[in-house]
Amino acid sequence: MIPTAARALLLRAPLRANQPASLLRNAARRAYTSTPDAKASAKNAFIKERAATKHHAAETAELWRKLSIYVVIPALIVSSINAYNLWNEHWEHVAHDIPIEEKPEYPYQNMRTKNFFWGDGDKTLFWNDSVNYHKKDE
Numbered sequence: 001m002i003p004t005a006a007r008a009l010l011l012r013a014p015l016r017a018n019q020p021a022s023l024l025r026n027a028a029r030r031a032y033t034s035t036p037d038a039k040a041s042a043k044n045a046f047i048k049e050r051a052a053t054k055h056h057a058a059e060t061a062e063l064w065r066k067l068s069i070y071v072v073i074p075a076l077i078v079s080s081i082n083a084y085n086l087w088n089e090h091w092e093h094v095a096h097d098i099p100i101e102e103k104p105e106y107p108y109q110n111m112r113t114k115n116f117f118w119g120d121g122d123k124t125l126f127w128n129d130s131v132n133y134h135k136k137d138e
Helices: 004-012 021-033 036-095
Strands: none
Touching: none
């Protein structure tokens, strides 16, 4: 038996010569398969899932914002203070050491097989006069 909506559609639409009968059959089939409740529930489920995803994304973004502000920034401040204190302790220790000119130079230090092509040829690219020393006389 054909449902009422499909029957009304079939009666209202006269069969024309250029209109295939499959269109009329499809109209009758649609009445059986597409109920308004099924469409509404599928649409509603999609909207609920979309809203849940949006809510989850907002919560996650808020979590990372709080972590960045309340964990990372204080950790950076504490680690910077620690690094500053270690830096000062190191240079206090170096100040009590013997002068760099009086330190012995061992044969494995500052080995040169040929001169560097920059500067005076004796200093490496990362040479620091306050830390590195090379006795040329001996």
